[in-house]
Amino acid sequence: MSRIDFDDSQSTDISAVFSFIPFKENNNVKQPLPAELGEGYVTTVHLGPSMDVMIHSYRLSVNLNGVKKRGEGQKDNVVFSFRSVFTESIAGNTAEPNTAVSLLPSVQISTGDMEIDFSFPVNTMINTIILTVHKSLLLELIDGNDAKILLQTLIAQDKPFLYEEFISPAIHDIAAKILKPEVTGELSTFYYRIRCEELILMFFVEFLKRKSLGNYILNPQDVKAVYRVRDKIISNLTAPPQLSSIAEFSGMSESKLNRIFKQIFGNPIYNYHQKFRIHEAAEMLKGGKMTVSEVGYKLGFTNLSHFSKLFKRYMGEKPKRFSRK
Numbered sequence: 001m002s003r004i005d006f007d008d009s010q011s012t013d014i015s016a017v018f019s020f021i022p023f024k025e026n027n028n029v030k031q032p033l034p035a036e037l038g039e040g041y042v043t044t045v046h047l048g049p050s051m052d053v054m055i056h057s058y059r060l061s062v063n064l065n066g067v068k069k070r071g072e073g074q075k076d077n078v079v080f081s082f083r084s085v086f087t088e089s090i091a092g093n094t095a096e097p098n099t100a101v102s103l104l105p106s107v108q109i110s111t112g113d114m115e116i117d118f119s120f121p122v123n124t125m126i127n128t129i130i131l132t133v134h135k136s137l138l139l140e141l142i143d144g145n146d147a148k149i150l151l152q153t154l155i156a157q158d159k160p161f162l163y164e165e166f167i168s169p170a171i172h173d174i175a176a177k178i179l180k181p182e183v184t185g186e187l188s189t190f191y192y193r194i195r196c197e198e199l200i201l202m203f204f205v206e207f208l209k210r211k212s213l214g215n216y217i218l219n220p221q222d223v224k225a226v227y228r229v230r231d232k233i234i235s236n237l238t239a240p241p242q243l244s245s246i247a248e249f250s251g252m253s254e255s256k257l258n259r260i261f262k263q264i265f266g267n268p269i270y271n272y273h274q275k276f277r278i279h280e281a282a283e284m285l286k287g288g289k290m291t292v293s294e295v296g297y298k299l300g301f302t303n304l305s306h307f308s309k310l311f312k313r314y315m316g317e318k319p320k321r322f323s324r325k
Contacts, residue, residue: 027044027045027046027189028044028045028192029043030042030043036061036062037058037060038058038059038060038061038062039058039061040057040058040059041057042054042055042057043055043057045188045189045192046189047193048193049134050134050136050137051131051133051134051137051193051196052132053132053192054129055128055129055178055179056126056127056128056129056130057128058125058126059123059125059126060120060121060122060123060124060126061122061123062122063119063121063122064118064124065118066117067115067116067118067220068114068115068116068118074112074113075111075112075113076112076134076135076136077111077112077132077133077135078109078110078133078134078138079111079112079130079132080107080109080129080130080132080133080199080203081108081109081110081128081129081130081131082107082128082129082130082131082171082175082199083105083106083107083128083167084105084106084125084127084167085105085127085129085171085172086127086175086176086179105166105167105279105283106164106165106166107165107166107206108162108164109161109164109165109203109207110160110161110162111160111161112132113160115220115223117220117224117227129175129178129199131196131199131200133200135155138155138200139155141197141200154213159218160218161213161218162218162264163207163213163264163265163266164264164266165203165206165207166206166275166276168205168206170202170205171203175199178192178195178196178199181195207266213263214259216260216263218260218263222252222260223264225250225251225252226250226257226260226261226264228249228250229261229269230261230265232246232249233246233269233273234276237276237280237300238300239300241269243257243269246269257269274310277300277310278310278311278313278315279315280299281295281296281299281311281319282322284298284299285319285322288323291323292304292307292308296319308320
């Protein structure tokens with residue numbers, strides 16, 4: 001099976017994989033993915049001196065593993081990665097539906113100089129919008145005293161940061177409009193810029209629900225360990241996580257693990273597990289092939305009334321009403 005790995009003897013920047021894209025020379029054009037990587041395309045749109053967007057839509061035919069290295073001169077850029085935001089695949093997928101691996105529907109925000117590991121197995125469906133914005137533009141977009149104070153604290157940090165949030169229905173809706181733009185031709189760049197600003201807005205609507213951002217200094221090893229913990233606890237959504245065994249698995253103390261996990265994901269480990277269960281339930285209900293009770297029991301809820309209350313807390317409405325949409 002084909003595999004692409006990066007090590008210290010090679011360029012470890014993931015942009016090297018996409019060096020086939022003539023970024024500003026071929027603006028707003030679908031660039032087919034090289035056959036050795038998979039099938040689908042990447043589109044880049046230059047939205048001005050302080051904002052760029054890349055739309056990734058493809059299925060990988062290789063395992064892709066490596067590290068996004070700290071970019072030179074990227075310290076003042078903020079990167080928003082909206083993953084699995086499309087409600088339908090826009091890649092040329094010839095694989096059987098049950099062989100495709102989907103990424104978690106989430107939004108990851110980080111500084112451009114944050115080092116992040118990546119690992120995508122063969123057949124992964126990549127439906128992602130990557131938005132790069134200069135900090136100065138973000139400050140211009142911020143409005144409101146409370147929001148301004150919190151976000152200025154975020155943007156003014158003189159150290160790499162990384163946070164992650166679940167994707168909201170509003171973000172899904174905006175992503176659909178980016179996927180199928182309502183305006184083309186000479187005004188298309190203007191259109192994309194407005195939609196990208198909407199994505200930023202709806203991300204911060206969710207992000208500002210956090211009471212604090214945390215200020216623990218992140219290093220690549222800790223980030224990698226916390227994401228391995230996240231993957232472990234969501235691998236079995238029917239069983240609540242046991243903090244002592246998870247801390248041992250991570251190689252951290254319980255207090256350090258809790259602190260970094262909450263800083264990145266905005267929730268303690270147990271709460272995140274519960275929230276993820278509900279978001280998984282929502283995805284299952286969207287398929288329309290399972291009843292509310294079937295979804296609840298499949299995810300380990302023995303009390304459907306409790307399941308309904310949790311669902312409403314996180315999704316804003318009861319699962320029956322959600323499923324009818």
